[in-house]
Amino acid sequence: MTHSGTATADSIAFIGGGNMARSLIGGMVSRGADPAGIHVAEPVDALREALARDFGIQVHADAAAAAAAAGTWVFAVKPQVMRSVCKDLADRARATRPLAVSIAAGITAGQLSTWLGGDAAVVRAMPNTPSLLGAGMTGLHANAGVDAAGRERAQALLAAAGETVWIEDEALMDAVTAVSGSGPAYVFLLAEAMEDAARAQGLPADTARTLVQQTLFGAARMLTDSTEAPAELRRRVTSPGGTTQAAIETFEAGGLRALVASAIDAAAVRGRELSAAND
Numbered sequence: 001m002t003h004s005g006t007a008t009a010d011s012i013a014f015i016g017g018g019n020m021a022r023s024l025i026g027g028m029v030s031r032g033a034d035p036a037g038i039h040v041a042e043p044v045d046a047l048r049e050a051l052a053r054d055f056g057i058q059v060h061a062d063a064a065a066a067a068a069a070a071g072t073w074v075f076a077v078k079p080q081v082m083r084s085v086c087k088d089l090a091d092r093a094r095a096t097r098p099l100a101v102s103i104a105a106g107i108t109a110g111q112l113s114t115w116l117g118g119d120a121a122v123v124r125a126m127p128n129t130p131s132l133l134g135a136g137m138t139g140l141h142a143n144a145g146v147d148a149a150g151r152e153r154a155q156a157l158l159a160a161a162g163e164t165v166w167i168e169d170e171a172l173m174d175a176v177t178a179v180s181g182s183g184p185a186y187v188f189l190l191a192e193a194m195e196d197a198a199r200a201q202g203l204p205a206d207t208a209r210t211l212v213q214q215t216l217f218g219a220a221r222m223l224t225d226s227t228e229a230p231a232e233l234r235r236r237v238t239s240p241g242g243t244t245q246a247a248i249e250t251f252e253a254g255g256l257r258a259l260v261a262s263a264i265d266a267a268a269v270r271g272r273e274l275s276a277a278n279d
């Protein structure tokens with residue numbers, strides 16, 4: 001189903017309505033954004049209909065219809081299809097000079113600008129899925145074509161879903177992707193491992209889940225609400241000769257810190273590969 005919404009320069013068109021677009025839109029709408037000004041192009045019927053139903057936004061089956069309705073285009077498709085999606089919109093981009101915001105891992109502002117016909121105003125953004133709850137973290141990088149008003153527009157869009165930080169050196173966007181873009185999955189992996197271990201200790205599954213959920217939530221709250229460094233918060237849990245020390249020594253002996261560094265490096269390398277492979 002295609003709805004015709006308000007076609008204004010202030011409207012936003014998401015090109016791609018998958019997991020990350022849903023998280024951003026959910027965060028924006030729950031923080032008071034007007035659904036009439038949010039358009040999404042999504043070819044999968046079920047996803048499109050769910051977005052319209054859940055958020056009351058304007059949905060379209062094809063990118064051109066959504067792009068025609070908005071002055072800001074948010075590219076939320078996979079890196080592997082970004083080039084062809086941009087090229088299909090290049091004529092319109094040259095004619096209407098939208099602000100293009102891409103959330104794709106790896107794909108550079110230079111690639112996006114070229115694919116959109118050259119000299120496009122591009123903000124490369126890297127959000128994460130907690131955006132759905134308004135608890136997202138987004139790194140933003142603007143190319144030289146983005147003026148102060150464009151920066152403000154991009155930041156306001158992503159700030160509706162959580163915290164934002166500007167990254168002036170674009171080369172660091174792959175590190176941002178590896179730390180905060182992919183980061184929620186690392187915490188979920190830890191949660192899975194802790195739940196498995198809790199069950200292995202004999203705890204019932206639902207109790208194991210509750211213990212892990214509330215522990216991660218409480219620890220995250222302490223990290224964000226306290227001015228103390230993580231190492232100090234850890235020290236306060238760790239009684240000398242106690243249970244935590246036994247666990248921490250096991251983590252250190254297993255090389256947890258080096259493993260985390262290698263995992264984050266692998267993610268950053270993959271970001272650079274995605275750029276090269278999809279040029």
Ligand SMILES: NC(=O)C1=CN([C@@H]2O[C@H](COP(=O)(O)OP(=O)(O)OC[C@H]3O[C@@H](n4cnc5c(N)ncnc54)[C@H](O)[C@@H]3O)[C@@H](O)[C@H]2O)C=CC1
Nearest residue numbers: 015016017018019020041042076077078079103104105127
């Ligand atoms: N999932 C995450 O946690 C994060 C993802 N990203 C980036 O967001 C982008 C999207 O990722 P996900 O949402 O996870 O993927 P996804 O696969 O859930 O969403 C992509 C959507 O684009 C749609 N699509 C494909 N071709 C299209 C076209 N021509 N026009 C309009 N829509 C089209 C697909 O049907 C799909 O629903 C990727 O580039 C990824 O690097 C960035 C930060 C975090």
Ligand SMILES: O=C(O)[C@@H]1CCC=N1
Nearest residue numbers: 104105177181182183
């Ligand atoms: O895994 C990915 O490639 C995307 C980018 C960051 C999070 N998800």
